Amino acid sequence: MTTDAFDQVEPRPGSPKRDTILSVDGLVRRFGGITAVDVDHLEIQANAITGLIGPNGAGKTTFFNLITGFDEVTAGTFQFKGEPLEGVPAYKVARKGLVRTFQLTKALSKLSVIENMKLGAVGQTGENPFKALVRPLWGSQEREIEARADELLKRFKLYEKRDDYAGELSGGQRKLLEMARALMADPEVICLDEPMAGVNPALTQSLLQHVKELKDEGLTVVFVEHDMDVVRDISDWVVVMAEGSIIAEGTHASIGKNQAVIDAYLGTAHEIDLGTIELDPEKH
Amino acid sequence: MNWSIIIESTLEAMVTKNAVVFALAAIGLNIHYGYTGLLNFGQAGFMAAGAYGTGIAITQWGWTIGPAAVFGIVLSVLLAFFLGLPTLRLRADYLAIVTIAAAEIIRRIVKSTQYSEVTGGSGGLNGIGRGFYDNNPIDSGLDLGIVSFSERELWFMVVGWGVVVLCMVLTYLLVRSPWGRVLKAIREDEDAVRSLGKNVTWYKMQSLILGGAFGALGGIMLTLEQQSVQPDQFFTPTTFFAFTALILGGAGRVFGPVVGSMLFWGIIQFTDVSLRQAIANDYIPTWLMDGVQAGQVRFIIAGGLLAALMIFRQQGLFGNKREVALDDH
Structure with missing residues (x-):
């Protein structure tokens, strides 16, 4: 320890x-x-x-x-x-x-839980507006990010909520989501x-x-x-x-x-x- | 009451000039407001940049339509950049104030006698882009029975709606991408997005530029349709017509602004012609309203309808009720 x-x-x-x-x-x-x-x-x-x-x-x-x-x-x-x-x-x-x-x-209410999570990942190719137009450029990275997000959601017991809007979560669940989302940024x-x-x-x-x-x-x-x-x-x-x-x-x-x-x-x-x-x- | 005239002119208004122009302006506002939460109250200024950029390049410098339109869009990009630079770091309301003022400044400048040699002053520019109709490959009109279009109208509709569809596809591709996700997140809470390592100010700038360019396309289509441009077409209500169309259709939805624009101009035309018909046929006594007043009353009625819509269907026609309900939190 x-x-x-x-x-x-x-x-x-x-x-x-x-x-x-x-x-x-x-x-x-x-x-x-x-x-x-x-x-x-x-x-x-x-x-x-x-x-x-x-x-x-x-x-x-x-x-x-x-x-x-x-x-x-x-x-x-x-x-x-x-x-x-x-x-x-x-x-x-x-x-x-x-x-x-x-x-x-600061849960992003009108984004789903999984979208909240995926937002957290840094260095996303598809966050460039030109590359965003061509899905093959960022599709595989997106799948990796989603898999990682799902892992974290399972750990934080939010996986069942993954497709709900973040605004529909309880106060405590939002705290969990915010913490999980911060982890997506690899701090x-x-x-x-x-x-x-x-x-x-x-x-x-x-x-x-x-x-x-x-x-x-x-x-x-x-x-x-x-x-x-x-x-x-x-x-x-x-x-x-x-x-x-x-x-x-x-x-x-x-x-x-x-x-x-x-x-x-x-x-x-x-x-x-x-x-x-x-x-x-x-x-x- | 001559219902066939009412229906014909309503249907026509839903698919011709204004519907196309405002669909584009509203697609731009949808990027700003619907997806990023930016309050741009100066979309008319971006439309003016596109329209005058194209008009001046064609009439003063003898450019062809293609490069002239590109020049108009470049002007709108520059406008977005210089408006955004000082304001996007500040709270959202500042952008609203600055854009509404900037749009008025642009209108005043192009209207002023000082620059009338270039901009045509209050008379605007005429004879813009004759090549647009000269190159019309459509050689006959279309008669659908209840409504008919000339070959000129058809040509404009093909090009105009083509541009609209292109912009919709672009919007669709962008908003489902990680880029779109960042914009939507900024709309919800900038600081949260900042805390996740995104350069929020730069994304807002990108949004302002893209939506402004869509607005400029609206101005360009307006110019090409009427072969002229007048400064007072870009007065403040122009922006709010586009906003009305967006909210009517549903902000934050790809189809929202387009359907909203069609409906908005359909409603305006329908109330206008119906009222005139009712007055002409003595259904409405002249002491209550005359034909001239009908032109004003249509906007009152349209405003009332919009208010009713906000009460009974806040999310607009295409909006998602579940999302709107979240605003209460």
């Missing part, structure tokens, strides 16, 4: 990892006067499951948006496999192997934004199992989650964000005892923080 990878890692914010796949330095994102993300240094261990937790508004989703190219950084750098990623558009980030899912599931790192939100308990177990399997297949998983049971169950390492910064890192056991984390969740610093944000009703 790769949990060993964290044996020598200090449980403190910004601690270096044994095998870093993604690293972030001085990452800042401001919206007007509000600093949504301000991360000094963070390293993500390869082939492990890292949970990103924190109270609402901690900047977790913004952090995801930044590293996947869906938002532009105000300042700072980040590297994926040693290659700088800042300023790289989202589609190129995905092609490099850093693929994300969304908090609000090395998969960023799951609240994969369990709105999923019923029975399906949660199966989703958790799928996430663990991803690691067994060599993927690196980074996920945002609010449910602490889920975090405890699957994460090898936990990163805690509050007010845009990383306030703690460690195994879930060490996180639970961390005073900064307890403060962030229970709100000791509550009054002080409110004072720093000017809420002027005249301006709105």
Whole structure:
């Protein structure tokens, strides 16, 4: 098990990892006067499951948006496999192997489940408008993609739904579909934004199992989650964000005892923080 | 009431000039709106680019029809490119605003006296492509009893519907391909498509160019049919007639825009002639409506029918009810 990878890692914010796949330095994102993300240094261990937790508004989703190219950084750098990623558009980030899912599931409603899956495959010849006209140019690739998609659908227990519209799936099934579709893009790192939100308990177990399997297949998983049971169950390492910064890192056991984390969740610093944000009703 | 005139002119309207021109414009909008979700409210501008490109190349530079038509299409491609470049990265509404403005700018420019030496100003260009009818191989008209066509009409119909069928085949081949899948996915959610490694902006550009070129073909067929072109044919309602045809037939379906265009012009002509007949025969008293007003009322009635269609059959004639139901989610 790769949990060993964290044996020598200090449980403190910004601690270096044994095998870093993604690293972030001085990452800042401001919206007007509000600093949504301000991360000094963070390293993500390869082939492990890292949970990103924190109270609402901690900047977790913004952090995801930044590293996947869906938002532009105000300042700072980040590297994926040693290659700088800042300023790289989202589609190129995905092609490099850093693929994300969304908090609000983005199943493509009016496409069938199998079409959703096939869309995920990268490097499709038939996605060029001229080559698209000549089926023999992409027909065999399409069949390979479809076979791979069917495999994944079976694994995610969606095969019976393959010809239904994605919009006809339940909320939990859409989460499954989105995760399966992301896998079609052959990611090395998969960023799951609240994969369990709105999923019923029975399906949660199966989703958790799928996430663990991803690691067994060599993927690196980074996920945002609010449910602490889920975090405890699957994460090898936990990163805690509050007010845009990383306030703690460690195994879930060490996180639970961390005073900064307890403060962030229970709100000791509550009054002080409110004072720093000017809420002027005249301006709105 | 002279029903044979009503039926004859309705059937004729369903297969001649306007039906062909707007079928092409609507096929283009179908690529934009039906498959990619792009709101192009300036299809008239693309039609104008095709029509004026062809017209100017023929009348000013003495080109033959073939190269002139290609020039018209090239102009529409350039138009799509320059409209798309600043707007396609932004939210969908911006494209709608920019395209509606761009189409009006084009109309104003070709209408202006400043360039009337080239564009003919408000009078437009005349005597375009005499070769089109000179090369007509059809030497006799066709009389089907209830409706009859001259050899000129037949020739235009053969060429016009030929182009329509070609565009439909092209659309069919493209939308069932992986390329079409990317477009449909963009229509549903751009960010999801981005997250899967597709260059969304570039696909939207391709869609804008292709649909714009189809619109330009509509403008070119219009020019060839009437051997002339006037700027006010490309006013804003032209775009919305094409949109109406598309929605009537069903967006996101290969046959939708074509059948929609035929029906739209059939309905317009039917209400127009019926009203005139009713007025002439005193079924409608003149204090209520006279013959001149009938020309306006037909659009009111057509609009009412469209509203009814949206209430009772949102998906259009060819649309898929199951898909429309998904919008509620």
